[in-house]
Amino acid sequence: MPRATDWRSMTKLVPLGLALLFAALSAPSRAAIEIEWGNVDDPRLREAIYDLNQEDYFAGIVRLVTNRNFVNLGPERDTVDLLLAALYLGYGMPDSAKELLSEQLDKNSRTDVQNLLWLQLAKARYQRGQVEDAATALGQIRGKMIKDSEIERRLVYAMVLIQQNQTKKAAEVLSVIDLKGNINSTAFIRYNLAVALLKLNRFGEAMEQFKQISEMNTAQKDLLALKDQALIAAGFTLLRNKDPNQAKTYLEQVRSDGVLNGKAYLGLGWAYSMMDKNKLAIAAWTELEKRGISDPTALEATLAIPYAYSKLQAYRQAVTIYEGAVTKLQDASKTLDGLISSVKSGKTTDVILRQGPMTNANSMAEYRRVVDAEELSFLVPVLISFEFQEAHRNYLDMQTLGKKVQQWITALERAKNVSPSFRESYMGRLVKHQTEVNNATKDLEKYIKRLTIHQLNVQENRVNNYIAQARFSMAQIYDQAARSSGE
């Protein structure tokens, strides 16, 4: 018998649908920081709130620091530092934010805002893989936060503990989360909770959350997408727990026009396969396979179909389809080879630097205009990744900074009422900074190139592994046929 291709390993390929859901739902890594600032009187401080809301961090920081130095802001002085900390966080400068927040620790002004900023800092640290620093930031939060923020805090803390292999403590942190209220308003947090519970192997509780989300009645687009996501997560969790009947009921509810329907077809095929309904499995996978290799779930289906035929003991058909699958997978491997070369040569790197991360349907449509569909499907995992979003954001920041420094150089050259010593001193510093900004920009380009190549290599290894699996399965069929004819 051919070796069963394990669906768990197959689903490691990031499915395009799932990837796009993340892309559609995910926020840029440095999205606007939503803080309720309450009563702030001075318009020069409310200007900083305006800059925060507009995500105009650089100008906001320069203006606020200058205001702090030149204007008597009286009793609102502490608010200035908190606003600055928020601007630094927005501008990707968590170290500077931490310094300011630490200075506020022994003051009792706006503790609620301080707590929110520590939480934001913890998230920034966690996103950068600085788990210990994230834990330290969380430890600075004083008292209980307002309800939703308290839940956020517990979730981040649980994730930090999971990373530190303190699963028991993580479970305790999650167990006290109290989710009351309308399902629609708690759906996102329920989903996060369910995923965290799964990581702690608390299957029953996780499934209860998925179930509640799947029963949600909504017409809201983001909630519908989340509902599909929950259905998929529940379905695949049940498959992993060898409960194909239940899995099927979840997977069948995924919207046929949603971005996750490919993933649903893939899961349905495995559910049927586990129930020994191989013809139905073939039907589900064939529907998926028609999409071609531009959809990674279809790539997975190419290998699953002959496996189902072999289970039906239709070995001749299985071999023929395996051969076709190998050809398709080899095509995918060639596409990946070409793409890697293109990234190395700088051609594709230039495109992704220009286009930026794939964060929503618009950016996806823009990419579709300039990148071949097959190549795009392999680029999606890097385009939606936090690492790329963060590096690209810094890349844009460096470009803006470079222009700013050049403006200052020009202004200094033209300035009339400036002493020669001032001009000389600052010109030297400006030129030095310009060089450093240019070097940082080049290093970011190199990093993004390496990140992309790394991700493409991972995918190519997987595709090559699939090819090896397909050949191994064919060899097993031939071997069995030879033994049968010899008997």
Next chain:
Amino acid sequence: MNRLFALFVILVVVATPARTAEIPLAKEYQNLDKRIQILKASVLSLGQDLSLLDKGMLAFSGNPLIVYLSTDIDDAFELQAVELEINGNFVARQEFLPNTLHAMQNGGAQRFLVKELPSGDYEIKASLFGKVGKGREHRASTVYSFAKEKAPKTIEFRVSNVRERFLPELIVKEWD
């Protein structure tokens, strides 16, 4: 619940199960990011020193009049534009896009005008244009007199509902 955060969690939990270990080139990026943070701080500091050279920083290079605009009205009033006149001469007009309006409605004050004025007595007139109710045009003006000395002058116009009249007006306040 901050939905963006919610999705951040989904991403990090689902997409990167063993985060630190799985991030490719993580250490390299952490070092690069540290370097960029230091560079940003250094350029920002330079920017504060050089604010005299920057047109946008005129506020600190002389003794200008700075006018801020803010609002405490939500979507009930569709603010479309504000115009400023000083001593009967038009000086500025601001049209509002949804995102700028949103930034003001969430507690922000927008720097509307920075203008060097010689010492003397002035009259500033602010006019707002917008729509109330089911699209009915609304316009209101406020005139304010002030003495400009050899020091910066900060004035704020706030688009606000005056309780007795139920229609948006511009309320003016002078700051030290």
